[in-house]
Amino acid sequence: MYQALYRKWRPRDFDGVVGQDHITLTLKNEVASGKFSHAYLFTGSRGTGKTSCSKIIAKAVNCLHPSDGNPCNECEVCRGIDDGSVLDVAEIDAASNNGVDNIRQLREEAYFMPSVAKYRVYILDECHMLSPGAVNALLKILEEPPEHVIFILATTEIHKVLPTILSRCQRFDFKRIKSRVIADRLLYICGQEGLSLSDDAALLIARLADGGMRDALSLLDLCASYSGEISAETVTEAAGLAGQDYLFAIADAAIAGKPAEALAQIHALSENSVDFSRLCEQLVNHYRNLMVVSTVKDPEDLVQATPEDLGRLQTQAKKARLDRVMDAINLLQDAMGRLSRTAFKRTEFEMAVIRLCSSNPVSALEERVARLEQAWKDGAVRAAVPEEQAVPVQKPVRTPRTKHASAAPQPSEPLPETASKQEQQLPEVEPFPNWAEVLEQLQKRNGALYGAMVDSRAFTRGEMMLVDCTSEMFRSLLRTSVAAKESLRDAIFAVTGQKYNLGPYTPGKYAVAEQKQESDPLAGLLKKANELGVPVEVNE
Template structure:
């Protein structure tokens, strides 16, 4: 009968367990020296070998022919445990047997000696799922169990296990398995199973497994189901991943502030993968890699990529500053954590995020200008006069009067200049609350605040005229945005009756034609 790869290749001795040598060596020594504890707590993330080590410990504790602390897998007890037919080795899933009655029946059975093997072993998986009353029922038995009993508790959420239970167990923390070891194990299994696979494809599987060997073997089985040679491209297409080269090119386009190219790649990613949010998760990882390349002398220790990809990341790191990379990471995290990333309009939100990333200086300059204007307004309201700038000016005037007394010619020239100056724009045509309006608008339309910040505004006969380029007008000229702009503007000037959008280039061409006429 066919068996899944992760079951078929489950380690049969402690030395076969990958990436947990700090635990297996201790258990192996305890078995060989006959100093087993009565209770163990195995904790760690999924797929790291907790249940595997529990079964190995159960076999080793009952093996009649130990091989340097490892079970022989040939005696009757080892064969029964491997086949799952040993009545004295009990596996209990606490997720589905979490009631106090289940634990009470277990405690009642503990007092009876094993019928076949030396020790009666209880493996309780996901022990954190037990109820409070179930933990209390287990407590006394766990504290003073019979000599023939061995408890092995496993959990992925140690913080949910009561301290009273923890204090009665020997604790072992299973770490995530390193990606290099997962890749080596995958290639070894492929060699034995007759599966042909590129090592780069194994690297992709190892990255997706997140340190869990079981997950890696399940992914390998999915990829190997079609037969033939497993290439990197096939793994990417089968698992619905984004092409890393394409993602790196997107970051490069943002670094070069090439908005058109960046939006084109975003559209291609959306059409190919469907889930743009998963692509942005990978973009976040790439930005992290670039940050490491920029700040670490030997980045290959901390990132998993090919030599070609590393050279590309190095090229991008020379273009971007740490501040800009941090800004990219913040914008990607905002998109990933926002409700829009899972909504029907996530493509629009993704495109807006990409546009922000292609013009980070505009955002930063707007924020800095807004803060500066706010400080100046506070200074004007308080009536504080800055004397540092005024004193040197007065001294300059006095000095100039002493050294260069004015002549009639100079006075005439100054008067002529004053006459030739154009008249200042009337205050009625100036909208003085631009920054406040942008902030108010951001509370209602957070994803489009950036576009309004790039626009200019003025008043004309009760109309708020918004001047911007075609793309900004296209993003803002919707019924929802227009009503919100009008609503926010009327908070500062009640005479405003409507909002009109005007193309910036058209205005410049009109002004140029007026000058030509003059």
């Protein structure tokens, strides 16, 4: 029966583990000196050697003829652990055996002496999946196990492991394996298996594996079944990397600001029953690749793409600004959250793409300024030299002199006043006379807002109340706090009996109307007496 490459080439000793020298050297020294721990915790991404090192430790501590900390792989104990016939070494999947009863059964068995080996070794894979009750049941025996028991816990999500577990174990962090190390290992295995693998194809497989040796060997197995001659093109076709043109098309349309082309591409994808949530994820990853290509000088190890697609990414990245790319990532991530909560996924995704295509006015202005600055640096545009504005002098009109003509000069016409014309064009606002009473009412309702508006004043223009206040706290509250707006509206309504729309007053945007003086002095006295609450009776 055919055996998969990742199973056939699983490391059998510490020297065969690739890319984890900082761990294997420590474990070898511990086993060789006989000072190994009673509990280990291995953490790292998938395919980096956690389970392999766990089995190697189980063989090394029980081997009848160890060699410098490595198992011999020839004695009956080593062979029995490899084929699973030695029951003293148990590999338990904590994802499916995560209950309290499973841990209780393990704890009862652990107190029995091993039947064949020197030590009972329990390998708990994905230990973060244990239930809280199972963790509590494991704590005591994990802290003080019998002398013949060794626990090895492995996990890919270390942040989910409780601190009470971490404090009882010796922790080792497995790193992602470098692409060059994986590629060299693949070339060695292909040489032993009689397969033809190019160096470019090995590097491409290593990049697609994302630091995992098991994923790289699985992909190599797939490529070997696809074609006897494994090249970069073979890897591209076998791994399904072809057909990413729609991502480049949508990104090109977004960069060029052509929403019609982007929507046409989305319609074509919809005809093929595309999953819009998955499409949004792919587009986020595409923009992430653009960000990396724009930032990093040599992005080959950071971007999972074929050499052809990497070249296209570099070309596309030159057309897009880095800040626009990062804004696109933020926008698409927000859209991903909304896609999970709506039934109209296509509509939500189309809205996100149209926002991508819409040009930001601020960004457009920055682009124009950047182009002008670059043109000025290149000498295409010269700085304008300020010239003094000369006052035009009207030439006098010569009239024929007569004997009775007067030589007195005629008065010249006054120059038009441009400032007064500009002021007349500005919309007029009237000062609000009862603003002090509004502030008194506001003090009863919102003390914090009142403190920020002590030195303020207000103007009215129709149904709009414009507040002139230099306090940044007031502007922030007016923008962000609905309660602050309502309390200010209530204070104005208490004084005027009218609901006003609120807004900030900008001095250069409005012209203040002059207050008209009362022509009748008696009317002024009556108004003042009315404000002071003094009863006045008028007899005509």
